[in-house]
Amino acid sequence: MLVAEHITKRFAGVTALDGVCLEFLAGNVTAVIGENGAGKSTLMKILSGVYPDYEGQIRLHGKPVRFNSIRDAQACGIAIIHQELNLIPYLSIMENIFLGREITTRWGTLDQKAMQSKTRELLDKLNLPIDPDTLVAELKVGQQQVVEVAKALLVESEIIIMDEPTSAITESEVAVLFTIINNLRRENKAIVYISHKLDELFTIADRYVVLRDGKTIESGSMQGIDHDALIRKMVGRDINTARRKTTDRVHDALLTVENLCLKHPVRLQENQLRNISFRVGRGEIVGLFGLMGAGRTELLETLFGLHSKRSSGTVSLDGQLVRVKAPADAIRLGMALVPEDRKKDGLVLGMDVQTNISLTALEKVERAGLLSQSKEVALAKQYIADLQIKTPSGKQAAKNLSGGNQQKIVLSKWLATHPKLLMLDEPTRGIDVNAKNEIYKLILQLADEGMGILVVSSELPEIMAISDRVLVMSEGVLTAEMAIQDASEDAILKAAIPKSMSE
Ligand SMILES: Nc1ncnc2c1ncn2[C@@H]1O[C@H](COP(=O)(O)OP(=O)(O)OP(=O)(O)O)[C@@H](O)[C@H]1O
Ligand SMILES: [Mg+2]
Numbered sequence: 001m002l003v004a005e006h007i008t009k010r011f012a013g014v015t016a017l018d019g020v021c022l023e024f025l026a027g028n029v030t031a032v033i034g035e036n037g038a039g040k041s042t043l044m045k046i047l048s049g050v051y052p053d054y055e056g057q058i059r060l061h062g063k064p065v066r067f068n069s070i071r072d073a074q075a076c077g078i079a080i081i082h083q084e085l086n087l088i089p090y091l092s093i094m095e096n097i098f099l100g101r102e103i104t105t106r107w108g109t110l111d112q113k114a115m116q117s118k119t120r121e122l123l124d125k126l127n128l129p130i131d132p133d134t135l136v137a138e139l140k141v142g143q144q145q146v147v148e149v150a151k152a153l154l155v156e157s158e159i160i161i162m163d164e165p166t167s168a169i170t171e172s173e174v175a176v177l178f179t180i181i182n183n184l185r186r187e188n189k190a191i192v193y194i195s196h197k198l199d200e201l202f203t204i205a206d207r208y209v210v211l212r213d214g215k216t217i218e219s220g221s222m223q224g225i226d227h228d229a230l231i232r233k234m235v236g237r238d239i240n241t242a243r244r245k246t247t248d249r250v251h252d253a254l255l256t257v258e259n260l261c262l263k264h265p266v267r268l269q270e271n272q273l274r275n276i277s278f279r280v281g282r283g284e285i286v287g288l289f290g291l292m293g294a295g296r297t298e299l300l301e302t303l304f305g306l307h308s309k310r311s312s313g314t315v316s317l318d319g320q321l322v323r324v325k326a327p328a329d330a331i332r333l334g335m336a337l338v339p340e341d342r343k344k345d346g347l348v349l350g351m352d353v354q355t356n357i358s359l360t361a362l363e364k365v366e367r368a369g370l371l372s373q374s375k376e377v378a379l380a381k382q383y384i385a386d387l388q389i390k391t392p393s394g395k396q397a398a399k400n401l402s403g404g405n406q407q408k409i410v411l412s413k414w415l416a417t418h419p420k421l422l423m424l425d426e427p428t429r430g431i432d433v434n435a436k437n438e439i440y441k442l443i444l445q446l447a448d449e450g451m452g453i454l455v456v457s458s459e460l461p462e463i464m465a466i467s468d469r470v471l472v473m474s475e476g477v478l479t480a481e482m483a484i485q486d487a488s489e490d491a492i493l494k495a496a497i498p499k500s501m502s503e
Contacts, residue, residue: 004058049070
């Protein structure tokens with residue numbers, strides 16, 4: 001259906017794509033795989049008209065095409081779900097979905113009814129039963145991702161590109177998406193699927209294409225290829241998976257939380273978190289699992305002082321009762337939170353890498369009360385090297401880095417505060433297998449050095465690999481706690497499913 005020949009794309013100082021050749025077949029799901037910064041998103045942006053400026057040739061049904069805009073590409077039947085969410089927060093779900101392609105009545109006014117019912121239909125199909133008039137700002141990242149999918153499905157397209165559509169959603173939503181992909185395949189569409197979750201690729205993809213450093217390395221059928229072989233093609237070598245060694249470690253208490261409650265922001269008689277009590281020991285890694293909407297993010301945010309007006313309960317750190325009224329208090333006390341949404345809460349996108357990293361630790365980069373450039377550069381250099389952040393220099397704007405590398409900057413800026421307690425909300429979202437493994441190693445090492453770590457993840461294998469202990473949440477309450485030796489994926493999932501759903 002589509003053939004790309006010798007595509008090259010250069011940015012100032014970076015060759016993102018270097019003579020890429022590949023093809024997408026009708027009725028097939030093609031997985032495009034590669035490490036962070038390999039060039040996957042750049043290629044997809046060229047194929048969908050975002051970057052009109054590139055070298056090489058694209059053929060659609062054998063005919064050479066050149067897209068000058070996203071609209072051009074759309075008109076030729078190419079839809080894309082972008083990796084970074086592109087929704088407008090203060091417009092409703094419906095307004096976002098129909099932006100630039102509104103339905104009008106014969107009098108030229110907006111046909112709200114028609115748009116509403118179409119939106120409702122799309123959301124139903126995707127199992128997101130939310131009012132189309134809800135502002136996108138009120139949605140969680142995972143829900144926003146579902147809206148992005150709905151946006152791409154609005155118009156019938158021949159080629160549907162999905163750039164990490166599942167990075168923020170949980171397994172049940174992934175299942176819904178896969179049903180939709182299977183239907184699209186049956187309708188003979190070409191689907192391009194990018195994901196760092198390799199297991200997903202084995203479920204859904206027919207073919208794969210590997211990109212490494214902007215070049216096509218290999219393509220072929222998913223059949224007969226195994227997990228390790230795929231990683232070898234991506235990374236160019238084998239990797240040893242990091243895993244927490246189970247021991248009978250005893251941890252002194254670092255964080256103790258008792259009866260933590262959080263009121264709903266609008267419906268004040270309702271609680272988003274109810275009587276949550278748990279502890280995290282020094283040097284302990286506690287994994288926190290739950291489905292979308294279970295309240296995990298709210299829990300971390302509350303501990304970090306983001307909802308102090310609505311919360312109650314007691315928190316002690318290092319045996320001292322603490323009152324965290326704002327994030328500044330939390331930071332002073334030695335707490336750090338790596339947020340779930342890097343674009344909105346994690347980074348100042350227009351600022352460069354080194355400024356982003358030093359933002360949380362300004363006192364460490366000052367000299368006589370002034371910002372010391374050389375200290376800032378040194379701090380950034382250290383993290384760029386430690387976390388293998390792929391950037392031409394510390395002076396590159398954060399928005400120009402690939403998604404996974406942006407995530408590493410967020411991690412760096414919080415590690416730079418040298419916290420006692422590190423809270424991580426989906427820390428490996430959008431991170432490739434190799435880098436993920438590096439991050440696991442780092443987390444294990446930080447715990448060994450005595451840091452207490454509370455990590456929220458929707459990926460069970462991740463929870464199982466690095467935790468000492470697992471907490472499970474559902475509908476705002478803790479439903480289970482188990483030592484990793486006693487934990488199984490089944491037991492964790494069972495505790496995560498809301499009562500109302502399991503009955
Ligand atoms: N607008 C830009 N300006 C400068 N460099 C850019 C720009 N966009 C991308 N790059 C660089 O091009 C390279 C490829 O980036 P791209 O986003 O395509 O990677 P990716 O394979 O999608 O990675 P990830 O898995 O992290 O999403 C990276 O080195 C990135 O820093
Ligand atoms: Mg990308």
